[in-house]
Amino acid sequence: QQQVKQSPQSLIVQKGGISIINCAYENTAFDYFPWYQQFPGKGPALLIAIRPDVSEKKEGRFTISFNKSAKQFSLHIMDSQPGDSATYFCAAGPGSQGNLIFGKGTKLSVKP
Amino acid sequence: DSGVTQTPKHLITATGQRVTLRCSPRSGDLSVYWYQQSLDQGLQFLIHYYNGEERAKGNILERFSAQQFPDLHSELNLSSLELGDSALYFCASSVGSGSRQETQYFGPGTRLLVL
Numbered sequence: 001q002q003q004v005k006q007s008p009q010s011l012i013v014q015k016g017g018i019s020i021i022n023c024a025y026e027n028t029a030f031d032y033f034p035w036y037q038q039f040p041g042k043g044p045a046l047l048i049a050i051r052p053d054v055s056e057k058k059e060g061r062f063t064i065s066f067n068k069s070a071k072q073f074s075l076h077i078m079d080s081q082p083g084d085s086a087t088y089f090c091a092a093g094p095g096s097q098g099n100l101i102f103g104k105g106t107k108l109s110v111k112p
Numbered sequence: 113d114s115g116v117t118q119t120p121k122h123l124i125t126a127t128g129q130r131v132t133l134r135c136s137p138r139s140g141d142l143s144v145y146w147y148q149q150s151l152d153q154g155l156q157f158l159i160h161y162y163n164g165e166e167r168a169k170g171n172i173l174e175r176f177s178a179q180q181f182p183d184l185h186s187e188l189n190l191s192s193l194e195l196g197d198s199a200l201y202f203c204a205s206s207v208g209s210g211s212r213q214e215t216q217y218f219g220p221g222t223r224l225l226v227l
Contacts, residue, residue, distance in 0.1 A: 034216075098160055103154070
């Protein structure tokens, strides 16, 4: 019930393409769904977050799509750039202990 | 820069030893969370402190302990270290108690290597 399943584990996209990362959750009590971006040697940084009362949120080239009935949400990166190459984590919360539950991460590589 | 600081950046030690990791939250944040990141387990929640009090425990081993001091900085103590404890340890901070949705800001992490 506390799990967040993320796919794919790794993703290779050409520059200018669309990167899509998917996550699924089980606990319907979750009401906060952030995406974090992590570069090698750095801590995760909040990229964008959504609440379940909206189906989509867009910030620049980054869009979260949220499907409450399916208990799924996804990150779309439009016009992907080599600088977007990083590991992306979806998360959901708060968990039963007030923490965020993280997916296992997707390593994105954008080829020039 | 998230405003969360962690020291040391790297730590190399031997099995059986004890180490202390330090975290200073963002100014004004009352909550500190500790996470362990390993290659095969992703980000695992360890423990949460709010305003000096323990709020929740996650997958934290009995050999590990933490505390949050009156100035709100936090320390994670790891003892009787084993090879499998080698990982990145992150702390994160947030404004409130974590009972409602709120952003967690992560520090740069401490890379622990146990030899």
